[in-house]
Amino acid sequence: MRWFALIGPCVAAVLTCSAAVPAAATTAEVTSATKLHWELQPSGTDARFRGLAAVNREVAWLGGSKGTVLRTVDGGRSWQDVSPPGAAELQFRDIEAFDARTAVALTIGEGEQSRIYRTSDGGRSWTESFRNTDPKAFYDCVGFFDRRHGLAMSDPVDGKVRVLSTEDGGRSWTVLPSAGMPDALPGEAGFAASGQCLVTSGPRDAWIATGGGARARVFHTSDRGRTWSVSDTPLASKPTAGVFALAFRDRRTGIAIGGDFENPNTAKDALARTGDGGRGWQVPPQAPAGYRSGATWLPHSMVGVLAVGPSGSDLSLDGGRHWRQFDAGSFDTVDCTPDLSCWAAGEKGRVARLRLG
Template sequence: MSSEPLGSVEAPDCPEVVVVATASATSCSVVLECRDTRADICHASSSVHGRGAICCGRVSHRSPFQRLIDFFVVIGPSCGCSFQPFGTSLRGMGVLARRSMFRVYAFVGLVIVLAVSAATPAPGVSARAAGLPSWHFTKTATRHALRAVDVVDRSVIWASSGGFRGAVNDGTVLRSVDGGRSWQDVTPPGGTLYQFRDVEAFDRNHALVLAVPREPGPTRFYRTADGGVSWQLVFRDPNPSPDALYDCMAFFDHRRGLAVGDTAGSEFLPIQATVDGGRTWRLAPTRGMPAAVPGDGALASGTCLVTQGRNDAWFGTAGIQTGTPHSPQVFHTRNGGRTWTVADTPIPASTGIASMAFRDRRHGLAVGGNVSNFDEGFAARTSDGGKSWALADTPGGFRGSVAWVWGRGETAVTVGISGSDVSFDGGRSWRRFDSTVLLGINCSPHAGCWAVGENGVAAQLKFPRR
């Protein structure tokens, strides 16, 4: 299967309209997309079927294109696609003139496709890959780069921002209670000075955020019980260090949760635990924690720590890039954080684990990369609960967040600065399907997947109908 931009057309009210064709063994689908993160992506599509056929069709969409756009598609023996926009509607042309134009364009397109087919043997076509997903974008209540998102149900979504690409005074917490159609700014007072690296929500009223100071200072956890109308400071790091902070939070249920931080010169990675829904936190004892590599910590991505079921949790480390390099490690608890084991990984020492996801107690994913070189990224997978890890096909650069798509077996999605990738085989291979800068993704069993990113964009994942 192939999916690629074939051309572009001008359209009012839309900065960039691209034409994307997806070809499979029996069909070729052409989609016009209005790519503008400031507004919803608008698209219309038309499909034609058959091999070696020449087909003409029309895409119409009154908003934002404001006009009809005609096209034809040529499907050659190798299932290549050729596209030709005719501009505005051809209804004003005579029938003979239109037929003549179609014949000319169709002949040229067919010659091109047949030439390409003769030069390049057709690769095998994957039926799974034919169902590439897409993002449906929506406006939020901020223009700041959102980096964390938590999907509670079909109506309630929380998101947060702060510090992306060195931005200052951009700390924001958002909430939607209508499925992403509208968003409210519910940032804690004075919160613009912080970077909200993680948000953990339980319902439309109860949520926690992890706030990292812009200047060296203590990490803070804030909690709301009224939908962000008011916030309570529930944790302030008593031993702040300019070289260490708390990075991620995760909950087993509405009451029990954990937070992981950096070593800060200590032999152990600090773990904070709560048993009352985040109202109070205590430092977990170190007697059940393996010693960390000196100077190691986690990446403050919001998803470097994940839970599965009632007692399993994993977190990945950033590794050591300076001095004596050391590959990132994965820590695992089976008893809610009382004791931990640690596993080495084959992940390059020049990279760190930014995000993890488990679909059950055995099958997990880890993604990340080099925070100093976003072109360098990785993906790894485990099928034994994190005891061992195998590198997978590398997505296109640094990936900051990964999630399993509920109800779709081995399907997973990862997002990052250079775009989004999907895997249909449990993380063994990845395929790019979008180039938008997205920084965080979260999937809910009953509400699908949402991602957030640059310019305050939020996006819902959509798959073609089966």
């Protein structure tokens, strides 16, 4: 297909489109001609899923409200309830999965409501590998560099963002020293909206997104969390606004996206791009039409980016400079896999696969 390089292998190769679109087509022409859409799947629950880990085109995990964790191994045709026992009062907001058997899931909340669970048998059994005992901590997101090394982040404690580290695949966790972390702003915090307030790229780089304070900021580490730098973004910031999600194509190229969740149809100062690993952020010519809580790059694409939020989903085919809304349904989080499959999840048990045609 002549538009293959433009729209990205994720959409072109997996979703089986018969339309031929000229290589010079605009985003609007491509999305119109290909009829890009989310195909809803039956999750069997009304839980709200803000945690999503897509492993491949057959395997994905969901983490949500009411202590709910679901898993599919057949491309979403059926979902298994593999929720940890005794977790019904907890809120799973992030989940990271390595395969069909191994996953790490984070619950959020003050004090002991923030916990980390791990399974190595497809959710038949779970081990609680971390329970927060500090009443001042509130964990938001977890991310992994590889199958062994990962981080989890909490809202600031004693004036600094707190970070946990694991070197054994989430079996145990250690609070990292705060000496290498810049001071937090008054009111600054992460948003546990999509499991994308902490993201990684490669073996050592990670970024943390914040809002709530005087400025929306992004923290960056290049040594797996021992030391951090921080930069301001142009995104608006207040208690309900800031950077809700980060998505990095590599260790230099990324986007920061968010807005104000109390005004989901307004997108003023809600998107920025970086080409230097997050040291500097620029406002693109165009942004999605509303608040967006999740974003991801199309796999093996240099230019394709997806964004989702309560008021719709958007596609960019030029690295986040311009956007076209292609779906009006509500989703909180989105993820794509190396074997070219994209998934989204959100409120009222909504989970979907990306399709063309």
